Amino acid sequence: MESLASKASLSVSTLSRIETGSRRIALDQLIPIAKALNTSLDELASTSEAEIIIRPEPISMPGVTMWKLSTDDAVNGVNVSKMRFDPSQAPAPTELRIHPGKEWFTVLLGEIQLKLGDRTYHVKAGQSAQFDTMTPHAMWAVNGVAEVLGIMDHAGQRAHEHDTAG
Structure with missing residues (x-):
């Protein structure tokens, strides 16, 4: 040096x-x-290609496959993921969850039902939603397969990583 x-x-x-x-x-x-x-x-x-090109590996859970599209050092700790919901592989969730964080998603294909507290929203292809994840929530596909592009802040990502680990 x-x-x-x-x-x-x-x-x-x-x-x-x-x-x-x-x-x-x-x-x-x-x-x-x-x-x-x-x-x-x-x-x-x-910048090397390895720092630019992300080759996401699928993470599968019952009814949902997720591909992480951002790196761990993404701006402000946000996580970008593509999710594919297949209602034929798992029923709609019965429990609403809460965790610290914020979440935003846009529906690329199909239709998502988003339950926030006592209200249910239908979010169709081309529409987006955003919410504070301290509001009890769940989301699932209706009328067939749905694909979503989602962004979660760091706190929301940690909660979702906990879900996939166990």
């Missing part, structure tokens, strides 16, 4: 803070680092 710091005309502590993420790199620091590493700015700042 000392050699790179010297070649880039930066202090070792500055380079260390940049490396650990405790300091944002400035353009006037990036150029000398790229030169010291004998590379281009494009190469230094490029």
Whole structure:
């Protein structure tokens, strides 16, 4: 690290803070680092395919298959998932759940029934819903298979991960 710091005309502590993420790199620091590493700015700042392309693996539960479409370090800890509900594989849930968090979804295919407290909403393809997950809730497909693109905040994701683990 000392050699790179010297070649880039930066202090070792500055380079260390940049490396650990405790300091944002400035353009006037990036150029000398790229030169010291004998590379281009494009190469230094490029993102690998592994950091861009997500290859989700299906997570199956009775009546629901989920594909996680975001990484664990997603912005603000949100989780994006595609879910496929198949009512022929499991009955509609009988219990309403609560957990900390917020949830948003849009129906890509079919129709979802969303029960929030005492009210039931029919959310059809092309429509969206959002709600606070501290409201007792459940959702399921009606009239055949339904597919949903959902976004949950970090608290909501932790609750759903607990469901799939056991």
